[in-house]
Amino acid sequence: MRIGVISDSHDNLEHLNKIIDIFNGKQKVDLVIHCGDVCSPFAVNILNRLNCEYFGVFGNNDGEILGIQKLSNWRFSKPPILKTINNKKIIIFHEGNIVEFIDESIDYVLFGHTHTPMLKFKGEQTILNPGSLSGYVTKNSTYAIIDLLENKTEILTLESGE
Template identity: 40%
Template sequence: MWLVVSDSHDNILKMKEIEKIIEKEKITTVFHCGDFVAPFVLPYLVKDGVNFFGVFGNNDGEKLLLFQKSNGRIRPGPLEITIGDYKIMMMHEPYALKSIEKSNIYDFVFFGHTHEIVERKEGDALIVNPGESSGWLTGVSTVALIEPLEKKAKIIKI
């Protein structure tokens, strides 16, 4: 099971809940689509035995420390990732999203920035914006659980 998170914006209370989800759901891979803000959220996401991928968002002010504290696993987006046979495109701002969706290159496209939940299929690709995990803007904190074999997403409130 994979977990997609975005726009955590330093909400440590929500990060503690996400940490519990990682353990409870036996998450194997975490994707964070940007706007961590500061590195002190990373211990809740970067776990031994769990793959972690992240991209910088427009509100990430401590980029050097985020890069260092994540052992280089947070990078500028868009970021192309391959896990097994799956090709994944990950980004914060959904620039060129329509072109990426229609390219038929990717199995999964994950993005953030808009704080709006998106869960749809475009051809064979599953397109997901998990919404905002912080809850600061909308008042609702959400993340996405991804079942990669079935290409299904489940948005859960935290």
């Protein structure tokens, strides 16, 4: 199973459209996780073009929560969210100030908020911030791909179209 991970899209519709095309095409992901700050309900309409399931958490800049929930068919929730996918435990936050303290029985710890990509490991645990899809603050538009079958995680830039 391949999972696309994005965060901090901040209503950047151009970048959302690009990543949906990448996830539906070249990357062929099976699931997309959004780590918060989609921002407005109209941006969810773009996520609804995905050829796979998606879900996410709310971030500190998500304004119209009810509108986002309705348009996403209730796929967004307040963090944290804990899911088991392909026998892997995945916890999703927006703000990652406690990620270092998450028990190592959780396989993947995903968060956003800082707009800075980060990939590190604590024992067998993967801690991932995909960075900012919007490209605001750092000027780089980044996302991540987790391949659960190959146990591989990588951070990519939107500009490379990888």
